[in-house]
Amino acid sequence: MIRAASVTPYEEEPEMMQMDRRPCLDEFEKLLVRMNTPRVMIDNAACVNATLVMIDSARKDGNLLEAVQVLTDLNLLIKKGYVSSDGRWNMDVFHVTNMDGNKLTDNSIINCIQHSLGTIHNTRFKSIDGMTAIELTGTDRVGLLSEVFAVLSDLKCDVVESKVWTHNGRIASLIYLKDCVSGCPIDDSQKIESIEGRLRNVLKGDNDIRSAKTSVSMAVTHTERRLHQMMFADRDYERSPIIKTSGEYAPSVSVQNCLEKGYSVLNIQCKDRPKLLFDVVFTLTDMQYIVFHATIDTTNNGAYLEFFIRHTDGTPISSEAEKRLLTLWLRAAIERRASEGVRLELCKADKPGLLAEVTRTFRENALNVTRAEITTTMGTAENIFYVTDAVGNHVDSKIIESVRQKIGPDYLRVKELPLTHGNRPKTQNEEGGLGGTMLLSLGSLLRRNLYYLGLIKSFS
Numbered sequence: 001m002i003r004a005a006s007v008t009p010y011e012e013e014p015e016m017m018q019m020d021r022r023p024c025l026d027e028f029e030k031l032l033v034r035m036n037t038p039r040v041m042i043d044n045a046a047c048v049n050a051t052l053v054m055i056d057s058a059r060k061d062g063n064l065l066e067a068v069q070v071l072t073d074l075n076l077l078i079k080k081g082y083v084s085s086d087g088r089w090n091m092d093v094f095h096v097t098n099m100d101g102n103k104l105t106d107n108s109i110i111n112c113i114q115h116s117l118g119t120i121h122n123t124r125f126k127s128i129d130g131m132t133a134i135e136l137t138g139t140d141r142v143g144l145l146s147e148v149f150a151v152l153s154d155l156k157c158d159v160v161e162s163k164v165w166t167h168n169g170r171i172a173s174l175i176y177l178k179d180c181v182s183g184c185p186i187d188d189s190q191k192i193e194s195i196e197g198r199l200r201n202v203l204k205g206d207n208d209i210r211s212a213k214t215s216v217s218m219a220v221t222h223t224e225r226r227l228h229q230m231m232f233a234d235r236d237y238e239r240s241p242i243i244k245t246s247g248e249y250a251p252s253v254s255v256q257n258c259l260e261k262g263y264s265v266l267n268i269q270c271k272d273r274p275k276l277l278f279d280v281v282f283t284l285t286d287m288q289y290i291v292f293h294a295t296i297d298t299t300n301n302g303a304y305l306e307f308f309i310r311h312t313d314g315t316p317i318s319s320e321a322e323k324r325l326l327t328l329w330l331r332a333a334i335e336r337r338a339s340e341g342v343r344l345e346l347c348k349a350d351k352p353g354l355l356a357e358v359t360r361t362f363r364e365n366a367l368n369v370t371r372a373e374i375t376t377t378m379g380t381a382e383n384i385f386y387v388t389d390a391v392g393n394h395v396d397s398k399i400i401e402s403v404r405q406k407i408g409p410d411y412l413r414v415k416e417l418p419l420t421h422g423n424r425p426k427t428q429n430e431e432g433g434l435g436g437t438m439l440l441s442l443g444s445l446l447r448r449n450l451y452y453l454g455l456i457k458s459f460s
Contacts, residue, residue: 038063040117042110044103050079050095051104055117059090061312064294065278065285067092069222070116072278074109075099081277081296099274131160131176132186134195135226137234138203138212140171142390143363145372147202148173149355155195156180159355162374165227167336168239172230174223175374180352192216224275225282228333232286237332241392251334255323257316263292263308264316266326270334272303280305283333287326288312340370341388342395343415348408350381358383361406365399366390 038057046052055067064083071078071094080095097103104110136148145164152159152175162175179186186192196214203212211234251270258265268280277296284291284307293308310316317323346358355374362369367387375382389395404412 038118040114042104042113044105047095049101049103050097053094053096053113053117055090055092057090059085059088061290062285063090064092064291065281067094067117068278068281070113071096072275074112075274076104076109077101077274078277078296079298081294083291083294085292130185131178132192133217133221134173134175134177134199135215135217135230136171136173136175136199136203136213137230138171139205140166140169141205142366142368143359144171144202144205145173145369146356146359146363148175148199149359151198151202152177152195153353153356155191155198156352157186157195158183158352159374160376162372163223163227164369164372164374165231165336166370167231167236167332168241170231170234170236170239172227172234172236174226174230186216224278225286228279228282228336229286231332231336232329236336237328251331253327253330255317255326258308259316261308262314262316263310264323266305266307266309266330268303268305268330268334270303272298273338275337276303276334277305279333279337280307280330283329284309287329289326337371339386340392341368341386342400344385344387344400344403345413345415346381346383346385346407346411347413348381348411350376350379354381355383358407361403362387365403367395367399367403368392 038055041052041054041056043052043054053071057063068078076096076098078094078096082091082093084091098106098109104113138144149159156179157177158180159175159177162173164171164173166172177186178184186195196216199214200212203214205212213234251268254267256265256267257263266284270276281291288311289309290312291307291309295306297304317326348354359369362385366389368390369385369387371386373384387395389399400414404414
């Protein structure tokens with residue numbers, strides 16, 4: 001009797017257990033989805049002059065960088081931001097506008113933000129299909145870009161996209177190209193060797209035999225991340241400028257330790273510009289620091305950023321030498337993308353050798369290109385160049401007009417960027433404030449985030 005009673009339930013037990021456990025499994029699966037899927041909220045009503053983007057997610061190293069990258073790759077400006085990641089959860093709040101400083105009203109952009117941030121763990125870099133990537137680093141000089149593009153034109157290489165940064169006398173460029181004749185990526189080993197060899201000779205010039213580097217890759221990467229890494233590997237942060245700069249982007253960077261909380265506190269004050277937050281957060285992430293709390297504030301006078309950071313092993317910065325290094329790294333990261341001089345915008349039907357022609361005109365007029373963004377869209381070249389004279393001074397308007405006439409005034413537009421000195425925002429010490437003390441306590445950061453997420457009524 002006892003034996004018979006024990007057999008029947010045993011045979012039926014798997015099905016009964018499945019029925020009993022199914023609700024538990026469903027709830028567990030929901031929890032896993034909830035933990036691994038960020039909750040994204042976009043609010044156009046809470047702030048008068050910006051759109052609020054709020055992200056609530058399980059804490060994971062690198063999430064902050066991915067979120068900032070999504071917003072900056074959409075050409076959005078982050079005017080304010082609050083980050084808090086106590087325990088296992090992370091809350092980020094960003095006040096964003098378009099490039100004109102207005103709220104976001106384009107539903108396609110809003111939907112793109114929600115989709116991209118909602119799948120942040122699966123974020124992929126912009127794909128540049130069918131292109132060969134060339135990386136260049138070396139000593140900058142007037143006319144260098146003209147020589148680079150002349151070599152590529154001579155070798156029948158079509159430059160489809162490129163970004164060029166200069167800093168402290170060094171240059172880094174990532175160039176995406178294809179074969180002019182076939183329109184395909186360049187995979188012929190002999191041609192690749194020829195490209196590398198000739199470009200290396202151009203970069204070496206007369207006095208850069210050791211540090212000039214070229215490499216060819218088919219790998220997909222995030223261009224601006226890679227440019228930071230290339231310049232860091234070139235140790236641009238240790239070098240001194242070889243041309244005059246205005247100094248208006250020179251950042252004030254300080255690092256202190258908050259021993260009672262086990263954080264290092266990083267404060268940055270500098271002139272605001274697009275993608276500033278991305279450059280700072282990427283550098284911290286790439287240098288193996290984790291941001292636990294942060295506040296970002298921008299005004300007409302500048303940007304004020306504060307980060308509570310630790311190493312990936314959970315420890316704060318322990319030595320003065322490391323603090324000095326981190327300060328150098330961040331200053332370089334901020335200055336690399338600083339736009340000195342006059343902005344020239346070229347919009348013209350693309351053709352073989354166009355870049356070589358344009359940059360040769362710059363060289364013949366002794367214009368130094370401090371930064372460049374090259375893109376090709378539907379057969380049209382849409383290029384941006386930032387230029388100064390040979391020693392970093394403002395370019396005479398007559399020279400700019402002469403350049404326009406040679407290239408075509410209908411194709412080359414001019415946007416002045418003032419090279420004024422002494423416009424660096426005042427530090428808190430200069431304003432009679434709190435100096436190097438923290439801008440916001442950890443408690444106020446958390447309360448502010450809870451307020452913007454609608455979980456409390458006030459953060460005051």
